[in-house]
Amino acid sequence: NAGVTQTPKFRILKIGQSMTLQCTQDMNHNYMYWYRQDPGMGLKLIYYSVGAGITDKGEVPNGYNVSRSTTEDFPLRLELAAPSQTSVYFCATKTRYLETQYFGPGTRLLVL
Amino acid sequence: AQSVTQLDSQVPVFEEAPVELRCNYSSSVSVYLFWYVQYPNQGLQLLLKYLSGSTLVESINGFEAEFNKSQTSFHLRKPSVHISDTAEYFCAVSAPPQGGSEKLVFGKGTKLTVNP
Numbered sequence: 219n220a221g222v223t224q225t226p227k228f229r230i231l232k233i234g235q236s237m238t239l240q241c242t243q244d245m246n247h248n249y250m251y252w253y254r255q256d257p258g259m260g261l262k263l264i265y266y267s268v269g270a271g272i273t274d275k276g277e278v279p280n281g282y283n284v285s286r287s288t289t290e291d292f293p294l295r296l297e298l299a300a301p302s303q304t305s306v307y308f309c310a311t312k313t314r315y316l317e318t319q320y321f322g323p324g325t326r327l328l329v330l
Numbered sequence: 331a332q333s334v335t336q337l338d339s340q341v342p343v344f345e346e347a348p349v350e351l352r353c354n355y356s357s358s359v360s361v362y363l364f365w366y367v368q369y370p371n372q373g374l375q376l377l378l379k380y381l382s383g384s385t386l387v388e389s390i391n392g393f394e395a396e397f398n399k400s401q402t403s404f405h406l407r408k409p410s411v412h413i414s415d416t417a418e419y420f421c422a423v424s425a426p427p428q429g430g431s432e433k434l435v436f437g438k439g440t441k442l443t444v445n446p
Contacts (some may be wrong), residue, residue: 258339260336260436266433308374317364317381321373
């Protein structure tokens, strides 16, 4: 099993461009999460999903959008990229009945 | 809502010395507590967790943490650290499903550097 995979690993965007960060899992987990990690700030929840077709906002959703059409995929969309979105983005999953979240390797995004 | 405070942003220690990474939380409901570790340029991995039962929990690589409800703390300890323990450690809290959401709230992290 690959677990949680994220693509791309690294990307440079210009201000105003858009992109989609991909997250795919093969563990059949219901719950999926998107976090951003900034130095010295820990991880902040952007969006999460408790199953296909269901998404909800986290602590810092502004400037992002998500969709969850399948159990496996949970893409994060950035529209009109801004320098404040420079960060490392992590996707995570968990089952409904166990509390451990499993993290992907992350996507490093630089907006210039 | 829950919150987590990690009292030290950086902790330098020498190899084979003991270490304690401090974590305090606040919550109006009962909580689950976690320590995650992030090695350089990697994602986070679960180190250990407290859900219920014994207040002392251990990891497979020698770390332990004790849930102290009266002091709302979940400090992480290791009696003798190795160079390979150099990483960033995150304390996190969530509420059990019946008590709230199933979201993790993270502390800001503590960078542990083990020097030879």
